[in-house]
Amino acid sequence: MSDSNSDTAASPPTDASSANERVFLVVVDDSEEMKVALHFACRRSKTSGGRIALLHVQEPADFQHWMAVEEIMREEKREEAEELLQTLSAEVHEWSGKMPSFYLREGDRREELVKLLDEEPSVSILVLGAGVGRGGPGPIIDYLLSRGTSQLHIPITLVPGSLSDEEIIAIT
Numbered sequence: 093m094s095d096s097n098s099d100t101a102a103s104p105p106t107d108a109s110s111a112n113e114r115v116f117l118v119v120v121d122d123s124e125e126m127k128v129a130l131h132f133a134c135r136r137s138k139t140s141g142g143r144i145a146l147l148h149v150q151e152p153a154d155f156q157h158w159m160a161v162e163e164i165m166r167e168e169k170r171e172e173a174e175e176l177l178q179t180l181s182a183e184v185h186e187w188s189g190k191m192p193s194f195y196l197r198e199g200d201r202r203e204e205l206v207k208l209l210d211e212e213p214s215v216s217i218l219v220l221g222a223g224v225g226r227g228g229p230g231p232i233i234d235y236l237l238s239r240g241t242s243q244l245h246i247p248i249t250l251v252p253g254s255l256s257d258e259e260i261i262a263i264t
Contacts (some may be wrong), residue, residue, distance in 0.1 A: 114142035114216040115193070119149070119205060119232060120180060125221030125253025128260070130180065132251045133219040134187035135264035144184045144192040145215060147208060148173045149201040170196070202235040206243050217247050225255045 116133040120126060130144075137144050140141040150169045177194050197211075211213055220236075222229040222243045233250060241248070251260075 095226075114140055115145050115214050116142055116217050117145045117147060118175065118219050119201065119207075120146050121148075121201075122176075123221065125223050125228070125251070125255070127137060127221070128253050128255050129219050129221030129251045130183070130258060131187060132249070132255070132260050132264065133217075134181070134184055134205070135260055136219075136249075137218075138188045138191070139264055143190050144188055144190050144218070145195065145212075146177055146184070146203060146256065147195040147197070148177055149197045149199060149204045151199055154166045159182060169199075202232055205232065209244060209246065211227050212254045215246060217249055218244070220251045221253045224252060 114137065116137050118126070118130050118133050122164075130146075131145055136142065148171050150166075152166075172195055177196065181192055181194075184190070195208055197208070205218075208217070220230070220233055222233055228234060229250070236244070236248065
């Protein structure tokens, strides 16, 4: 197991045309709006010749009384995250025609997102699904709109979580 801010990423592009691709980053969680954002990003990447990158940030295990238990919990969370990314990878390939890159980190989702965007110059656009319920658009969107956008150097696309597949196809 590597350190708490480790990345798991697909190999970087090797040819000149791949190096100039737009990379659409989607933050992965288990929300319905994430699936809508992912479908939107896949359609946009397909029509623009881009590629998808998936970021999953797991919360740190907080079981400090027994380090062995904490390590087991961390490993179980990582395995679940890798399974989720593999499942989503198949969908990304089906929708966009290309395999995505993966980033798997541990920590605060908002902070890890900003760090990744600072460290990874290949990411061109951040695509986030906006919640449509009473809870507002979501914690990452709230964070970026309130204090984080000055830290970003790429555009953000907010996709309403209520869009249907047909609506996404029509606008992309």
